[in-house]
Amino acid sequence: MIKLKNIVKTYDTPNGSVHALKDINLEIKRGEIYGIIGLSGAGKSTLVRCINMLERPTSGSVIVNGKDLTTMTESQLREARKDIGMIFQHFNLLSTSTVYDNIAFPLKLAGKSKEEIKAKVEPLLKLVGLENKAHQYPSQLSGGQKQRVGIARALANDTKVLLCDEATSALDPQTTKAILELIRDINKNLQLTVVVITHEMQVIKDLCDKVAVLDHGVIAENGTVLEIFTNPKEPITKEFMSVLSSNELPAAYRNGKVHKEYIKDATMLLRLTFIGESADNPVIAGLIRKFPELDISILFGDLSQIQMVQFGRMIIGLDGKEDQIKDAIKSLMEQDLKVEVIGYVQRRTHATA
Numbered sequence: 001m002i003k004l005k006n007i008v009k010t011y012d013t014p015n016g017s018v019h020a021l022k023d024i025n026l027e028i029k030r031g032e033i034y035g036i037i038g039l040s041g042a043g044k045s046t047l048v049r050c051i052n053m054l055e056r057p058t059s060g061s062v063i064v065n066g067k068d069l070t071t072m073t074e075s076q077l078r079e080a081r082k083d084i085g086m087i088f089q090h091f092n093l094l095s096t097s098t099v100y101d102n103i104a105f106p107l108k109l110a111g112k113s114k115e116e117i118k119a120k121v122e123p124l125l126k127l128v129g130l131e132n133k134a135h136q137y138p139s140q141l142s143g144g145q146k147q148r149v150g151i152a153r154a155l156a157n158d159t160k161v162l163l164c165d166e167a168t169s170a171l172d173p174q175t176t177k178a179i180l181e182l183i184r185d186i187n188k189n190l191q192l193t194v195v196v197i198t199h200e201m202q203v204i205k206d207l208c209d210k211v212a213v214l215d216h217g218v219i220a221e222n223g224t225v226l227e228i229f230t231n232p233k234e235p236i237t238k239e240f241m242s243v244l245s246s247n248e249l250p251a252a253y254r255n256g257k258v259h260k261e262y263i264k265d266a267t268m269l270l271r272l273t274f275i276g277e278s279a280d281n282p283v284i285a286g287l288i289r290k291f292p293e294l295d296i297s298i299l300f301g302d303l304s305q306i307q308m309v310q311f312g313r314m315i316i317g318l319d320g321k322e323d324q325i326k327d328a329i330k331s332l333m334e335q336d337l338k339v340e341v342i343g344y345v346q347r348r349t350h351a352t353a
């Protein structure tokens with residue numbers, strides 16, 4: 001559905017050239033929800049704006065629905081852009097127009113009649129759950145309702161691709177969840193291809209099928225969300241993952257120096273990742289039975305689903321003799337789960353607030 005081939009975008013500024021995108025290659029299939037995650041300045045907005053040619057790439061081609069947008073004239077581009085809707089962090093609604101007129105706006109631009117507009121806008125209002133708000137103005141709506149208007153407007157031209165540029169970054173967690181659910185439903189029901197730009201791994205986890213990690217204008221790694229979450233390879237990806245799990249450890253273990261080598265009276269921390277059926281295995285019970293002299297404590301546990309596959313994460317602490325700890329790790333590694341040694345941490349008995 002979307003093919004980005006060798007996309008380069010360089011901005012020439014008075015202070016020199018900024019290489020925002022350096023040879024990006026990406027393929028997004030029809031009906032996929034594809035996340036692009038990166039830190040501030042990584043090039044996310046530039047990349048998403050290249051997909052609808054709000055930014056013209058310096059070189060490379062952008063192919064959407066089989067058509068190369070980079071070779072089009074302005075009028076061909078205006079036509080092709082009808083297939084591509086976009087929603088924004090700050091909604092970008094017309095403040096002096098009602099909800100109805102905001103959604104009708106792209107249809108008016110396309111020269112549709114009043115009747116045609118009504119036939120489109122009314123079902124869209126229903127789709128986003130705003131039937132009762134048609135005659136209100138954006139200032140009378142909550143953030144989540146404003147984004148619903150943004151979504152309905154983006155879909156008005158029978159859009160095939162929806163671009164979401166930090167679409168939930170201005171919303172509270174509960175509203176974010178509802179908007180992500182709405183996008184998922186629309187994706188399923190309308191077979192819409194969705195590109196999601198975000199700096200939050202949680203959004204990727206809750207919404208996307210695939211993800212590309214953008215770092216300084218290049219794709220550091222990409223794959224299915226399950227692959228990337230269960231086996232992140234690049235340091236930047238691991239950094240994003242650690243933000244998700246930064247509060248995993250109890251306070252007494254946080255901020256302590258992590259030693260790679262055994263130290264006496266310290267706790268060995270292990271991160272265990274269970275995927276699929278292995279999430280149901282009584283791994284810890286087995287470990288306690290096998291190593292009764294070890295002190296085994298569960299410091300963090302979380303079970304969720306990614307793309308309908310069970311995904312469990314756990315941090316355990318092992319206290320005991322070095323050779324027994326090593327045997328326990330070996331025994332865990334022989335099982336159907338991923339074992340990551342965090343290191344030895346001295347528990348802070350007098351944790352400060």
Ligand SMILES: Nc1ncnc2c1ncn2[C@@H]1O[C@H](COP(=O)(O)OP(=O)(O)OP(=O)(O)O)[C@@H](O)[C@H]1O
Binds near residue numbers: 011020042044
């Ligand atoms: N119009 C522009 N002129 C000059 N430089 C630009 C322009 N737009 C973006 N840049 C630069 O290109 C790089 C990528 O910016 P971009 O906005 O795409 O990143 P981003 O990942 O979306 O960041 P953020 O999350 O902060 O918006 C940055 O160094 C930015 O300063």
